[in-house]
Amino acid sequence: MTWAPYILYGLPHSLYTGKSRSYLRKQGVRYVERTPAHPVYRDEILPAIKRSIIPVLVCPDKSIVQDSVDILDYFERRGAPVSARPPGPRQLIAAHVLEIYGSVGMTRHAMHYRWSYADQQAEFLKDAFAGRGEVMGRMASYLPALGVTPETIPAIEASYLRLLDILNAHFAEHPYLFGGQPSIGDYGLLGPLFAHLGRDPVPEAIMKQRAPRVFRWVERMNAPDLDVPEYRDPPDGYLPNDAIPETLRPLLVHAAEELFPELTDKLAFLARHVAEQGCRPGEPVSAKPHQRMIGKVVTTFCGAPFESGAAPYTMYLWQRITDDYAAMDAAAQASVRALLDACGLSAFLDAERPFRVERRDHIEVWG
Numbered sequence: 001m002t003w004a005p006y007i008l009y010g011l012p013h014s015l016y017t018g019k020s021r022s023y024l025r026k027q028g029v030r031y032v033e034r035t036p037a038h039p040v041y042r043d044e045i046l047p048a049i050k051r052s053i054i055p056v057l058v059c060p061d062k063s064i065v066q067d068s069v070d071i072l073d074y075f076e077r078r079g080a081p082v083s084a085r086p087p088g089p090r091q092l093i094a095a096h097v098l099e100i101y102g103s104v105g106m107t108r109h110a111m112h113y114r115w116s117y118a119d120q121q122a123e124f125l126k127d128a129f130a131g132r133g134e135v136m137g138r139m140a141s142y143l144p145a146l147g148v149t150p151e152t153i154p155a156i157e158a159s160y161l162r163l164l165d166i167l168n169a170h171f172a173e174h175p176y177l178f179g180g181q182p183s184i185g186d187y188g189l190l191g192p193l194f195a196h197l198g199r200d201p202v203p204e205a206i207m208k209q210r211a212p213r214v215f216r217w218v219e220r221m222n223a224p225d226l227d228v229p230e231y232r233d234p235p236d237g238y239l240p241n242d243a244i245p246e247t248l249r250p251l252l253v254h255a256a257e258e259l260f261p262e263l264t265d266k267l268a269f270l271a272r273h274v275a276e277q278g279c280r281p282g283e284p285v286s287a288k289p290h291q292r293m294i295g296k297v298v299t300t301f302c303g304a305p306f307e308s309g310a311a312p313y314t315m316y317l318w319q320r321i322t323d324d325y326a327a328m329d330a331a332a333q334a335s336v337r338a339l340l341d342a343c344g345l346s347a348f349l350d351a352e353r354p355f356r357v358e359r360r361d362h363i364e365v366w367g
């Protein structure tokens with residue numbers, strides 16, 4: 001038997017590594033995790049992917065997959081034993097929405113609770129970042145563009161407590177978002193809820209005391225098995241009949257209230273940019289691979305104004321919703337439409353997106 005044919009470059013406190021690691025464990029994939037400080041990352045990975053970023057998966061055939069979404073897709077295409085894509089149309093689209101909420105919406109909560117409270121958890125962060133002050137400084141410098149400002153912080157904290165209450169009530173009934181099997185929505189939410197909010201001392205204490213069921217779900221997501229001993233009749237797989245549990249609707253409404261108008265404001269900016277610059281298919285979205293934001297947009301978070309960085313990558317996530325929706329038959333589309341309408345999420349289907357974002361050679365390019 002060959003041991004550990006996959007290598008995952010990542011770190012314990014990294015949001016997107018946490019999401020990918022949890023997925024590898026649930027699939028029973030044999031892997032070893034290495035720090036990006038490893039010489040092979042510097043000598044072989046960095047020249048291939050052209051920017052310092054984690055997670056990076058190196059496959060047995062030596063091919064490289066960067067990006068947590070692409071890592072999950074890589075295994076889904078090969079037939080994952082515990083697929084993260086629910087077969088039901090409503091569950092699938094709701095899972096996409098929560099994937100976006102975890103990746104785009106919740107980086108704000110995650111980065112706030114890590115860096116605004118840096119003094120109260122200094123030893124922990126220093127250890128995690130191996131005392132590298134310049135990396136810590138760079139991470140903390142992202143806060144304003146993520147919408148963490150004195151004006152938004154009260155809304156971010158209120159939002160986080162409300163999210164914990166919604167999830168705590170949901171996990172009292174169901175082990176995962178859609179029943180007995182984790183979906184791309186679970187993995188998307190796990191990124192922030194594990195790496196930052198479920199580990200850094202200040203937010204971890206809030207989670208454990210206010211929402212013990214959420215803390216248990218974080219443990220469950222990191223277990224190699226389904227880890228459901230506290231449920232009397234743990235469901236087998238996703239809930240039948242494409243059911244959306246009642247306890248999940250408040251979560252979708254919560255995500256809608258926070259994702260919009262920010263996403264539509266960013267879309268309008270990016271559409272203008274593409275039209276004005278005459279961006280051509282296949283062209284990288286930014287001048288340098290490490291540059292993710294290509295401009296600033298004035299938008300609001302829960303009514304509080306802030307200037308947000310606009311990253312084309314967000315549209316790469318959004319178009320996954322419309323691509324899957326477009327592939328459905330009319331009855332499935334109608335059931336998805338009714339759910340999104342009821343939860344304030346129909347802009348995901350209705351907003352006109354006159355361009356695409358694809359990934360080629362590990363970076364985002366215009367489609």
Ligand SMILES: N[C@@H](CCC(=O)N[C@@H](CS)C(=O)NCC(=O)O)C(=O)O
Nearest residue numbers: 014015016052053054055067068069
């Ligand atoms: N879209 C990427 C995002 C990855 C990402 O942002 N990784 C962070 C660590 S969690 C990183 O490497 N940041 C380096 C930096 O911003 O300098 C993914 O899903 O993998």
